[in-house]
Amino acid sequence: MSKLTRAEVEKVAALARLGLTSEEVEALQGDLNLILEQWARLAEVDTSSVPASAQTIVQVMPLRDDTPSPSLSVDAALQNAPARSGDFVRVQAILSEEADG
Amino acid sequence: MSWEAVIGIEIHVQLRTATKMFCPCAIPAEGDAPNTRTCPTCLGLPGALPVPNRTAIEKVLAVGAAIGAKSPATTRWDRKNYFYPDLPKGYQISQLDLPLAEHGSIAVTTSAGSGSVRIRRAHLEEDTARLRHEKGADGTRASLIDYNRSGVALLEIVTEPDIRDGETARRYAEELRLLLRTIGAADAEMENGQLRVEANISLRPSSDAPFGTRVEVKNMNSFRSVERAIAYEASRQAEVLDAGGTITQETRGWDEGSETTYTMRAKEDSHDYRYFPEPDLPPLDIDPAWLAAIVAGLPELPGTRRARYVSELGLTEYDASVLVAEPRAAALFEAARAAQKELDAKLLANWVSGEYLRVAKEGAADPDPDQFAALVAAVASKEINGTTAKALFAEMITTPLNIREVIVSRGLGQISDTGALEKIIADVIAANPQAIADWKAGKQQAVSFLVGQAMKASKGRGDAALLGELIRAALDR
Amino acid sequence: MSAELRRATAAQLRAGFGSGAFTSLEVVDALLGAIAQEDAALGAWLHLRTGEVRGEAQRADDAYAAARASGAEAVRALAPLLGVPIALKDLVNMVGTPTTAGSKILEGYISPYDATITTKLKAAGALILGKTNMDEFAMGSSTEFSAYRRTVNPWDRERVPGGSSGGSASAVAALHAPLSIGSDTGGSIRQPASLTGITGLKPTYGRVSRYGIVAFASSLDQIGPFARSAQDAALMLHAIAGSDPRDATSSALPVDAALLTLPQGDQAASAIKGKRFALPKEYFVAGMEPGVEAAVRAAVAALQSAGAVIDEVSLPTTEHALATYYIVAPAEASANLARYDGIRYGASKHGGGDLLDGYLATRGRGFGPEVRRRIMLGTYALSAGFYDAYYLKAQKVRTLIARDFDRIWSAGYDAIVAPASPSVAWKFGAKMSDPVAMYLADACTIPTNMAGLPGLSTPCGLSEGLPVGLQLIGAPWSETGLLSIAAGYEALTADAPWRAQEPTDLAALGGAA
Numbered sequence A: 001m002s003k004l005t006r007a008e009v010e011k012v013a014a015l016a017r018l019g020l021t022s023e024e025v026e027a028l029q030g031d032l033n034l035i036l037e038q039w040a041r042l043a044e045v046d047t048s049s050v051p052a053s054a055q056t057i058v059q060v061m062p063l064r065d066d067t068p069s070p071s072l073s074v075d076a077a078l079q080n081a082p083a084r085s086g087d088f089v090r091v092q093a094i095l096s097e098e099a100d101g
Numbered sequence B: 001m002s003w004e005a006v007i008g009i010e011i012h013v014q015l016r017t018a019t020k021m022f023c024p025c026a027i028p029a030e031g032d033a034p035n036t037r038t039c040p041t042c043l044g045l046p047g048a049l050p051v052p053n054r055t056a057i058e059k060v061l062a063v064g065a066a067i068g069a070k071s072p073a074t075t076r077w078d079r080k081n082y083f084y085p086d087l088p089k090g091y092q093i094s095q096l097d098l099p100l101a102e103h104g105s106i107a108v109t110t111s112a113g114s115g116s117v118r119i120r121r122a123h124l125e126e127d128t129a130r131l132r133h134e135k136g137a138d139g140t141r142a143s144l145i146d147y148n149r150s151g152v153a154l155l156e157i158v159t160e161p162d163i164r165d166g167e168t169a170r171r172y173a174e175e176l177r178l179l180l181r182t183i184g185a186a187d188a189e190m191e192n193g194q195l196r197v198e199a200n201i202s203l204r205p206s207s208d209a210p211f212g213t214r215v216e217v218k219n220m221n222s223f224r225s226v227e228r229a230i231a232y233e234a235s236r237q238a239e240v241l242d243a244g245g246t247i248t249q250e251t252r253g254w255d256e257g258s259e260t261t262y263t264m265r266a267k268e269d270s271h272d273y274r275y276f277p278e279p280d281l282p283p284l285d286i287d288p289a290w291l292a293a294i295v296a297g298l299p300e301l302p303g304t305r306r307a308r309y310v311s312e313l314g315l316t317e318y319d320a321s322v323l324v325a326e327p328r329a330a331a332l333f334e335a336a337r338a339a340q341k342e343l344d345a346k347l348l349a350n351w352v353s354g355e356y357l358r359v360a361k362e363g364a365a366d367p368d369p370d371q372f373a374a375l376v377a378a379v380a381s382k383e384i385n386g387t388t389a390k391a392l393f394a395e396m397i398t399t400p401l402n403i404r405e406v407i408v409s410r411g412l413g414q415i416s417d418t419g420a421l422e423k424i425i426a427d428v429i430a431a432n433p434q435a436i437a438d439w440k441a442g443k444q445q446a447v448s449f450l451v452g453q454a455m456k457a458s459k460g461r462g463d464a465a466l467l468g469e470l471i472r473a474a475l476d477r
Numbered sequence C: 001m002s003a004e005l006r007r008a009t010a011a012q013l014r015a016g017f018g019s020g021a022f023t024s025l026e027v028v029d030a031l032l033g034a035i036a037q038e039d040a041a042l043g044a045w046l047h048l049r050t051g052e053v054r055g056e057a058q059r060a061d062d063a064y065a066a067a068r069a070s071g072a073e074a075v076r077a078l079a080p081l082l083g084v085p086i087a088l089k090d091l092v093n094m095v096g097t098p099t100t101a102g103s104k105i106l107e108g109y110i111s112p113y114d115a116t117i118t119t120k121l122k123a124a125g126a127l128i129l130g131k132t133n134m135d136e137f138a139m140g141s142s143t144e145f146s147a148y149r150r151t152v153n154p155w156d157r158e159r160v161p162g163g164s165s166g167g168s169a170s171a172v173a174a175l176h177a178p179l180s181i182g183s184d185t186g187g188s189i190r191q192p193a194s195l196t197g198i199t200g201l202k203p204t205y206g207r208v209s210r211y212g213i214v215a216f217a218s219s220l221d222q223i224g225p226f227a228r229s230a231q232d233a234a235l236m237l238h239a240i241a242g243s244d245p246r247d248a249t250s251s252a253l254p255v256d257a258a259l260l261t262l263p264q265g266d267q268a269a270s271a272i273k274g275k276r277f278a279l280p281k282e283y284f285v286a287g288m289e290p291g292v293e294a295a296v297r298a299a300v301a302a303l304q305s306a307g308a309v310i311d312e313v314s315l316p317t318t319e320h321a322l323a324t325y326y327i328v329a330p331a332e333a334s335a336n337l338a339r340y341d342g343i344r345y346g347a348s349k350h351g352g353g354d355l356l357d358g359y360l361a362t363r364g365r366g367f368g369p370e371v372r373r374r375i376m377l378g379t380y381a382l383s384a385g386f387y388d389a390y391y392l393k394a395q396k397v398r399t400l401i402a403r404d405f406d407r408i409w410s411a412g413y414d415a416i417v418a419p420a421s422p423s424v425a426w427k428f429g430a431k432m433s434d435p436v437a438m439y440l441a442d443a444c445t446i447p448t449n450m451a452g453l454p455g456l457s458t459p460c461g462l463s464e465g466l467p468v469g470l471q472l473i474g475a476p477w478s479e480t481g482l483l484s485i486a487a488g489y490e491a492l493t494a495d496a497p498w499r500a501q502e503p504t505d506l507a508a509l510g511g512a513a
């Protein structure tokens, strides 16, 4: 099992939108590599004919009737917003388009 | 040199539901104040959970059945992870490898003939919030977020790269929209953003060459722009390639004003969406009986209906497609035919696609189909003339009318009695010497004028064709 | 009087309110007094509803008074926890109160809605005293990863209470509340219950609604009670269990009414006879403290001498449960914690230059070191090129873990008996620099979460003067059975000297304030 390089740690941090200091990246690189050693042991387990379980106690999916319920008031919805502009939530402009659905 | 364009279409359409996909918030209406249709779930508040909307799922299953697609025995939702201010949870609940429908197709007719576009998959996901951009007095730029649309049920339909030109792409999108409207899955109003079309376009030198680098084109706000944007983009790529250049993988926007595409985003590192099964939702078993009931509830589909109108009712292809293109019109046509089984289908079709569609486009309410049928039947039997019929139609879309009663009580019956009409004609000829002189001078329009005068004198009840005949005869004498 | 009220169980309080022996307000005041006196040293609480809860207690007392006037039947008909003060782990949403999940990133957040269990607890008449401390986003085994304060173990102020529900565990152990709510993703109820000498139950996945509980790992999280008796734990489970139309993973099974009438005393003890318990050898691993092993084996011997059949069994995939858990839980957490972006709520560092910088600073500074570690792990496990080797592999091993347990239930065992923690409470800082050592603290509890099974920890003695917990693991939906066994074990050991021992630093807590 190869070890995570510093650049790989930085790439994962960027993907997770975690702004880290240089020391934090270094500490994480050490921690993650220790944990990856544990993960690597899973390769020993023979799972060739084993299905994956996303959940182990599985319910029948309940479906909701298409009947509206009252929404939150605007004040309740926005009461925790760090920045507002009228009844909108405000955030600084997206300068570089970097994601889409 | 000549290039073959390879085009795939991705359509996002808002489903017609009363509530959002995973929460019971009402679907925002045009003009709703911002952030008035939200709850912990669609705001992504800590601790909130999704529960799927049955109607949304049933509508997608219906779409799947209507395009001849297969639905899996068990489906599930997945999380698609990315960060953006319009995505409250930091992931979108979507479907990766078990979409609700797969492997369908839609028949499309273009100026070049008939063909079909294969559909790879149709899946159900949630919409994002809406961003509006604001520039402050100090020049700072901000995005304002309205979460009303966050979580609205969205159907994504992706074709195989089967399309070769803009016209086919347009026809495909139009036909899909019609299908969605006909089965009641969506309103799909493009101008409201309820239906969004994206095209992936690449060129290759021949049909057996590998695919070229593809460009994604967005911001096409009408079917016409779909056709023109694709045509433009294909020719732009051809020019680049002919000049020895290479195509950059990117996303381009269609600019309606200049009728060109422009770079929206250069290709960045490919997205790593880290999809994984949504642990807040169990898998969904699609019970065959449930699916069968949905299939049984499907109305006649547009293609079938058009073919039947031509083969069984003798309508022209054009008339059939005009009727079928507007589900309300087709519904009125069907209901009127059911009320008056012997009614001439062509005459009825003319009335629906003429008078009815004209007022329907202006937002008028639908007439009562039984009375509408009675009206057209009275025209067919020449009991009333066209002028009277149009006046009655205008009245019946605002006020309930019993056509049979009104014809009798108001004495609207068409005058086809030759004696009565000749009397009127004699008076009209006597009163209009100038018209007679004109006619004698060879002006044929004088006849039309006299027919008009005679019709007026008959209070609009004269048989127009008979009047013309009789006037010509009188003048000839 | 005040000291007795603090020691009373919820069942005793309910009886006393009913008979008029004392009032809910007296109890609330006694607890608030203790909290005021001791919490500076204990560090269990993050938010108190001092103002509201006294009024709620008065209304409960009015209801009891009115019912008493109408007779015993009317008193019995009152809600089962009416007037009983409880604590919520600070990841349970309650409208109008802060919910921080122990994180700076939710500093100042006021919830606009009630979790389903909050609604249910209110309906059961419980009075919510306040919210308790926890490891940030429930990630930790010692509560040292709280962004707010240190919670000490009332048995030794130098030691951790376990985690992540350390505040809820210490509050109940230190007699600040008879009942509290915890959450258990990898052991966060059973392990602190073990370390603080109380009873903690993790129900079957799906038994209790997760709606309104700040999510850590959605396929593993379960909510459950801390109590000082099996009977009390059963009362609280009865109040919070049940299907919820807002949680698609909640079970439609009805709530077991027998939870309200759990057998006690001799009746409970005699029910142990003939029970079949499986003792998995993999749970007595190298590195387990000898004192813990001795206490657990003594408990097993006590069950055996009461007529239970004990068989040693093997759960071979146990050794892989830890690695599996540390892939699945961080993967789900990496998505669950993506919503903390400083845009709609929480501590925000947006507003400077670029949007991307706002995200990076908000999340980089808002999350503490353990949460950052797990987000990194989870993001990596799901990222392109590694998904199959890590996440998908872990999902398959998870299937094998569940099959290990299935074999035990197919063989007809009533429960698995095992230690709840390989060690007693450790000193602050002992495992902070070594994440792998900290993760091993949950080795005995994690497999249960991976399989979604119910498990509880019940006190079974002391090692070096510190509590040891006996873990009982059951088949899906067997909570009533597990609690009945725990009640039987309580009765069997009622006269054991260690049962008389109260937390050794309890008196010192008040002195330190």
Ligand SMILES: [Zn+2]
Pocket: B020, B023, B024, B025, B037, B038, B039, B040, B041, B042, B043, B151
């Ligand atoms: Zn909502």
